[in-house]
Amino acid sequence: MSIMKEQEHQEEHMPKEEQDQQQSPQDAAEPMENIESVEVSEEDPRIAELQKALDDSQRQVEKLREDLVRYAADFENFRKQKEREARVAGERAVENLMREILPVVDDVDRVMQHSAATLSNSDQARPFVEGVELLRKNLMNWLDKKGVKKIEAQGQKMDVNFHEAITQLDHPDAEPDTVIEEYQAGYMLGEKVLRHSKVVVSK
Incomplete structure (x- = not known):
């Protein structure tokens, strides 16, 4: 029997496990190449598109958040401005009212200064003097409450x-x-x- 036939005869009677172990390096590398080809095939263009869409969405969300913060700050400034304008308008209205009342206070003071001493000597005029004094007292108390x-x-x-x-x-x-x-x-x-x-x- 020739050497080639003897090797073939030995391989036919060799257990399957030993036959697998004696496979050539080229045959053993083929499954790894197949795996790599599968991994490469998983790089689907749709994944890149989805990632781009996600990035765009995140940028839009961030822009909306910044816009919201800016609008909130603008609204707060607007609210404070209106409150300040209302306060100033209220103070100006009170100020104008007080200025209009001051001439009345002057008139009452003049009556008290020039007429009280003379009228107080008359029994008939005393109630009038007391009324003027009470009027001035109430008026000054009211002004005091207004500051x-x-x-x-x-x-x-x-x-x-x-x-x-x-x-x-x-x-x-x-x-x-x-x-x-x-x-x-x-x-x-x-x-x-x-x-x-x-x-x-x-x-």
């Missing part, structure tokens, strides 16, 4: 922030630039001057 305060002037150092000098006079008992007479009372609304006190100042 209106009388500016102190008599005997104070002249202050252009609160006083308006209408004239200057020599006064032996007063230091220079001292208020020696109040011609018209001044008032403040909170920290704001409604009307400066008109005063006479010593030289």
